[in-house]
Amino acid sequence: MIENIRLSFQGIWAHKMRSFLTMLGIIIGIAAIIAIVSTIKGTSEQIKENLVGTGTNVVKVELYQGDWNYTSGDSQGGNKLPVFNDSLKDEILDLDEVTAVASYRMGSLYNGIMYGDNLVNNTTFVGVDEDYFSVMGYSVKKGRLFTEHDRKNFNKFVILDTVAADVLFAGEKDYIGKTVVIKNDAYVVIGVVEQQDSFSPKVENLNDWYTYYYNDASGKYFVTDDIWPMLFGFDEPYNVVVKPRSTEDMTKAGRKTADILNDYIGANDKTGGDMSEEESMGASLKYRSEDLLEKAKALQEVSASTSKQLIWIASISLIVGGIGVMNIMLVSVTERTREIGLKKALGARKGVILAQFLTEAAVLTSLGGMIGVGAGIGLAYIISDVAKTPVAISGAAIVVSVVFSMVIGIVFGFIPSVKAANLNPIDALRYE
Amino acid sequence: MLLELKNIYKNYIQGNMDVPVLKNINLSIEEGEYVAIMGPSGSGKSTLMNIIGCIDKPTAGTYFLDGQEINTLKDRELSFVRNKQIGFVFQTFNLMPRQTALDNVGLPLQYAKVPKRERKRMCLEALDLVGLSDRVSFKPTQLSGGQKQRVAIARAMVNQPKILLADEPTGALDSKSGIQVMELFRELHERGTTIIMITHSDEIASHADRMVKIIDGELITGDGISDTESNISNEQPESEIMHTYDGINADSVGQEVRYE
Numbered sequence: 158m159i160e161n162i163r164l165s166f167q168g169i170w171a172h173k174m175r176s177f178l179t180m181l182g183i184i185i186g187i188a189a190i191i192a193i194v195s196t197i198k199g200t201s202e203q204i205k206e207n208l209v210g211t212g213t214n215v216v217k218v219e220l221y222q223g224d225w226n227y228t229s230g231d232s233q234g235g236n237k238l239p240v241f242n243d244s245l246k247d248e249i250l251d252l253d254e255v256t257a258v259a260s261y262r263m264g265s266l267y268n269g270i271m272y273g274d275n276l277v278n279n280t281t282f283v284g285v286d287e288d289y290f291s292v293m294g295y296s297v298k299k300g301r302l303f304t305e306h307d308r309k310n311f312n313k314f315v316i317l318d319t320v321a322a323d324v325l326f327a328g329e330k331d332y333i334g335k336t337v338v339i340k341n342d343a344y345v346v347i348g349v350v351e352q353q354d355s356f357s358p359k360v361e362n363l364n365d366w367y368t369y370y371y372n373d374a375s376g377k378y379f380v381t382d383d384i385w386p387m388l389f390g391f392d393e394p395y396n397v398v399v400k401p402r403s404t405e406d407m408t409k410a411g412r413k414t415a416d417i418l419n420d421y422i423g424a425n426d427k428t429g430g431d432m433s434e435e436e437s438m439g440a441s442l443k444y445r446s447e448d449l450l451e452k453a454k455a456l457q458e459v460s461a462s463t464s465k466q467l468i469w470i471a472s473i474s475l476i477v478g479g480i481g482v483m484n485i486m487l488v489s490v491t492e493r494t495r496e497i498g499l500k501k502a503l504g505a506r507k508g509v510i511l512a513q514f515l516t517e518a519a520v521l522t523s524l525g526g527m528i529g530v531g532a533g534i535g536l537a538y539i540i541s542d543v544a545k546t547p548v549a550i551s552g553a554a555i556v557v558s559v560v561f562s563m564v565i566g567i568v569f570g571f572i573p574s575v576k577a578a579n580l581n582p583i584d585a586l587r588y589e
Numbered sequence: 590m591l592l593e594l595k596n597i598y599k600n601y602i603q604g605n606m607d608v609p610v611l612k613n614i615n616l617s618i619e620e621g622e623y624v625a626i627m628g629p630s631g632s633g634k635s636t637l638m639n640i641i642g643c644i645d646k647p648t649a650g651t652y653f654l655d656g657q658e659i660n661t662l663k664d665r666e667l668s669f670v671r672n673k674q675i676g677f678v679f680q681t682f683n684l685m686p687r688q689t690a691l692d693n694v695g696l697p698l699q700y701a702k703v704p705k706r707e708r709k710r711m712c713l714e715a716l717d718l719v720g721l722s723d724r725v726s727f728k729p730t731q732l733s734g735g736q737k738q739r740v741a742i743a744r745a746m747v748n749q750p751k752i753l754l755a756d757e758p759t760g761a762l763d764s765k766s767g768i769q770v771m772e773l774f775r776e777l778h779e780r781g782t783t784i785i786m787i788t789h790s791d792e793i794a795s796h797a798d799r800m801v802k803i804i805d806g807e808l809i810t811g812d813g814i815s816d817t818e819s820n821i822s823n824e825q826p827e828s829e830i831m832h833t834y835d836g837i838n839a840d841s842v843g844q845e846v847r848y849e
Contacts, residue, residue: 160699167687171687496685498644499683502644502671503671503672503677503700503744504670504673504697504701504748505696505700506664506700507664507668509700582645583644586644
């Protein structure tokens with residue numbers, strides 16, 4: 158076998174130009190596949206990275222009613238769900254996967270917020286606890302955050318995110334300390350925050366991208382959760398956001414937190430009137446963790462499936478390359494008829510001749526495959542440079558490519574090798 | 590009896606015509622004999638040699654080699670016979686051009702699945718036998734004609750076959766190299782190898798113990814060799830080209846001539 162491989166390399170080296178041209182089809186096919194796979198993988202890793210984030214690895218655990226995010230809003234009455242408290246928070250913090258916890262509640266006001274003559278409708282309010290900003294990765298851009306003093310005194314202060322500030326103050330710069338009107342009540346703007354490492358979509362070819370963002374065009378307004386009842390008139394249920402120990406722990410941290418919360422509110426799927434008072438509180442309500450990893454996976458699948466078609470097209474090049482190999486192997490068999498005849502006269506069995514030519518074809522295409530892998534990696538970086546897409550080289554793809562090109566050699570080398578093996582020794586020896 | 594040919598016929602098909610090349614050949618050769626097969630171009634002597642060497646099959650007749658009936662053997666068994674029992678020496682050497690003398694000599698051992706180390710030892714021994722110990726790693730292009738033929742003889746002998754078949758072994762050599770090859774054959778013969786050699790030349794044939802003449806596919810043995818020989822050479826002078834492959838009558842077998 159080793160001798161056959163050595164012979165194959167001798168043969169390939171003896172016909173450098175011909176061998177290279179024969180390999181070209183395989184090289185192009187493999188290069189295209191490697192380039193495509195690397196680009197897909199790069200894109201898909203970027204999706205994951207962007208979704209999961211690097212600085213703001215947090216999992217939101219929000220209350221759902223059926224399939225919908227539960228918000229009572231200002232048009233509905235309140236509910237009797239037990240209030241989030243410090244012991245619950247400690248219980249969640251005790252989880253191995255969790256490093257930080259914050260609670261918040263969210264609601265929207267149709268007759269939102271007014272500054273001067275500028276009325277912004279349908280605004281999203283977030284009632285935050287003392288840990289919310291740090292867990293969510295917000296930093297102060299202007300002004301300050303809420304203090305303990307603000308909370309205790311039920312100060313009517315509001316903090317805006319950058320989007321909200323742009324919308325409400327429309328270009329006005331010096332708005333810290335200004336008074337805005339919410340529900341006919343005056344609130345003072347004490348700060349503007351922005352999220353670090355916020356999700357910035359670099360992948361533009363995915364329509365789905367935005368569906369995975371909380372895309373609120375009018376921004377968010379933050380108040381302390383202590384003054385929430387003043388704003389909404391009743392207690393909105395709490396949502397929780399946890400910071401997992403690592404990205405891999407995200408799913409677990411989210412699920413475990415959701416379990417604790419569901420246990421606490423006595424979540425159940427019961428409907429109808431045949432329930433105790435306790436059961437009816439938790440009926441059809443449930444905390445669910447927002448699984449970013451799964452969402453990332455779904456997005457990756459979208460991107461991968463579009464590119465799979467490209468791989469099929471590239472595979473056609475491999476078939477064409479394989480036919481080229483078959484052609485050259487047939488020529489090679491004809492050229493070496495005398496050699497085959499001699500070997501048979503010296504006692505080489507059919508299998509020996511077959512193995513020799515199959516090895517030669519396989520070595521030829523494997524070599525092509527390896528060169529193709531190199532060319533493909535180069536191509537991937539060129540594409541990434543031109544199209545500004547990320548690259549991730551897949552080791553598995555490289556191994557599969559080389560093995561696959563070897564298989565092509567064996568498949569397309571088979572007919573010529575059988576032809577060689579079946580030559581009649583006397584005819585072969587006489588051939589000139 | 591080492592080999593025995595009984596009523597061997599060989600026809601080549603040309604178009605829809607059957608062209609007889611060998612007609613009713615009966616030949617027996619004992620172990621240890623040194624036989625020269627002589628005959629003009631197209632007389633069928635190479636065809637006869639190919640049949641003896643198990644690389645061609647007779648149209649009719651039986652062939653026993655070392656007690657085995659060759660006609661009944663399968664392809665795999667024939668390969669085994671060619672590998673173990675027969676050593677070929679060709680007029681044009683037929684060495685692998687890109688492989689060293691050592692690797693060339695090792696080919697039959699490779700097919701016999703001899704372990705690598707053992708193979709090398711046997712090859713060196715065979716090359717030593719033909720006096721080329723100092724040319725072991727030379728490639729055929731770096732060797733003279735005589736040296737090439739000696740490498741070919743080493744290759745033929747490396748598996749210690751019972752029979753050495755030589756088709757015009759000196760045909761492509763100058764007279765000095767030819768004499769060396771003949772000396773080598775004599776040596777091998779003295780060691781007990783059965784040698785069957787095809788030649789045109791009386792002088793070369795005179796090295797053999799026994800001469801067999803073949804004319805128009807028919808075997809002529811015994812006396813009167815020199816008579817027929819002189820007739821033949823008058824009839825059909827040998828040309829350079831015809832030396833290469835002269836198994837078939839060039840006039841009657843157009844299909845085969847194509848290859849010559």
